[in-house]
Amino acid sequence: EIVLTQSPGTLSLSPGERATLSCRASQSVSSNYLAWYQQKPGQAPRLLIYGAVSRATGIPDRFSGSGSGTDFTLTISRLEPEDFAVYYCQQYGRSPITFGQGTRLEIK
Amino acid sequence: QVQLVQSGAEVRKPGASVKVSCKASGYSFASYHMHWVRQAPGQGLEWMGIFNPNGGDTIYAQKFQGRVTMTRDTSTSTVYMDLSSLRSEDTAVYYCARGDYDDYTLLDYWGQGTLVTVSS
Numbered sequence: 661e662i663v664l665t666q667s668p669g670t671l672s673l674s675p676g677e678r679a680t681l682s683c684r685a686s687q688s689v690s691s692n693y694l695a696w697y698q699q700k701p702g703q704a705p706r707l708l709i710y711g712a713v714s715r716a717t718g719i720p721d722r723f724s725g726s727g728s729g730t731d732f733t734l735t736i737s738r739l740e741p742e743d744f745a746v747y748y749c750q751q752y753g754r755s756p757i758t759f760g761q762g763t764r765l766e767i768k
Numbered sequence: 769q770v771q772l773v774q775s776g777a778e779v780r781k782p783g784a785s786v787k788v789s790c791k792a793s794g795y796s797f798a799s800y801h802m803h804w805v806r807q808a809p810g811q812g813l814e815w816m817g818i819f820n821p822n823g824g825d826t827i828y829a830q831k832f833q834g835r836v837t838m839t840r841d842t843s844t845s846t847v848y849m850d851l852s853s854l855r856s857e858d859t860a861v862y863y864c865a866r867g868d869y870d871d872y873t874l875l876d877y878w879g880q881g882t883l884v885t886v887s888s
Binding site: 693695697704705706707710716748750752753755756757758759760761762 | 803865871875881
């Protein structure tokens with residue numbers, strides 16, 4: 661199975677700053693089938709990015725995805741208070757579907 | 769609008785089974801696959817398997833094969849996930865999540881989650 665490793669484990673930033681989250685795959689991700697999800701406490705995950713670079717419906721343009729092959733990045737250009745949450749990457753190109761362990765984005 | 773509404777919290781003893789439901793609305797039920805994903809307390813997300821409501825085909829993660837069964841009731845647009853031989857490590861929030869129409873392995877809408885607690 662494809663193992664996804666996210667870094668850092670925790671990222672401490674202030675509102676207005678730029679956040680860069682990394683996701684590295686143990687094998688190349690087919691057709692860039694890489695997604696990012698946001699999860700807030702007590703809530704289900706929400707789809708942010710799919711196909712490595714495409715924003716899901718209703719996602720603000722401060723969220724952007726990049727990367728290919730084995731290295732992917734989620735960037736939040738200017739953090740809003742509601743962006744502090746846990747972020748997961750997921751590969752959906754090869755069974756079994758796998759998730760990274762998550763990056764916690766916390767207020768500094 | 770798309771909604772996935774799951775059944776309420778459950779408590780089971782080790783060795784028992786649990787059945788969680790996920791009622792879909794706001795879209796054509798048979799046209800979209802349904803996934804099940806679980807999350808142990810304070811942990812990450814773990815994919816359990818995928819169910820095709822149009823025909824009943826399933827793919828289960830190897831870890832759960834032999835213990836999990838996914839079924840549906842088309843008359844009520846509901847998908848079920850049955851997990852047997854429960855152990856304490858199965859304590860988790862269980863989510864259903866719809867597969868995208870074009871890429872059915874992409875999870876585009878999620879249910880609110882169902883907490884299953886396994887305790888003697």
